Amino acid sequence: MLREILSITGRPGLFRIVSQGKGTLIVEELGSGKRFPAHARDKVVSLGDIAMYTESGDTPLGEILDKVYAKYEGKKIDVKELLASKGLRQAFEAIVEDYDRERVYENDIKKLFTWYNILVENGFTRFAEEEEKEKNTEE
Numbered sequence: 267m268l269r270e271i272l273s274i275t276g277r278p279g280l281f282r283i284v285s286q287g288k289g290t291l292i293v294e295e296l297g298s299g300k301r302f303p304a305h306a307r308d309k310v311v312s313l314g315d316i317a318m319y320t321e322s323g324d325t326p327l328g329e330i331l332d333k334v335y336a337k338y339e340g341k342k343i344d345v346k347e348l349l350a351s352k353g354l355r356q357a358f359e360a361i362v363e364d365y366d367r368e369r370v371y372e373n374d375i376k377k378l379f380t381w382y383n384i385l386v387e388n389g390f391t392r393f394a395e396e397e398e399k400e401k402n403t404e405e
Contacts, residue, residue: 268328268393269314271296271385274304280313280384296388313381318374319366327378328394333361334382335391342386343379354379 272281272293281293281304290303291310304310317324334343337360348354358365358375385393 267390268331269312271313272304273311273313273316273381275309275311280381296384318362318378319369320362321364321366325362326394330362330378331382331385331393334378335386335393337361338382340386340391342383345376345379345383348379349376 270283272283272291274281274293280296282296283291284294284301285292287303289306292301293304294301313327316327318327318330343357345354348357354372354375355367358370358378
């Protein structure tokens with residue numbers, strides 16, 4: 267399922283692929299449902315293709331989102347409060363103890379928590395399992 271969810275550079279939020287055309291994707295913003303084209307010149311990244319640096323290698327975003335979901339029991343994270351109290355790294359460290367502290371920046375953690383909030387608000391409860399099923403059906 268995360269393969270269908272996109273991040274588009276320069277646009278806030280997350281998007282779902284609705285349709286594909288020649289040189290464009292028709293995407294729908296999660297939450298508002300607003301549809302628009304994402305052109306070939308836009309930098310579009312599937313959440314299923316993203317991983318975060320850890321000491322044991324790269325960890326897929328889906329696995330990390332599952333850990334965040336388990337830690338916060340599916341509740342929304344107050345990202346602004348964590349930023350104000352300078353507790354962003356500590357909150358992430360409580361979830362992923364072995365993250366690479368040199369290569370994972372605060373902005374990456376903020377983006378992860380923001381994406382988590384958007385996904386949870388839109389009914390997502392599982393992240394990594396769905397990716398594994400998709401990989402198994404492709405093989």
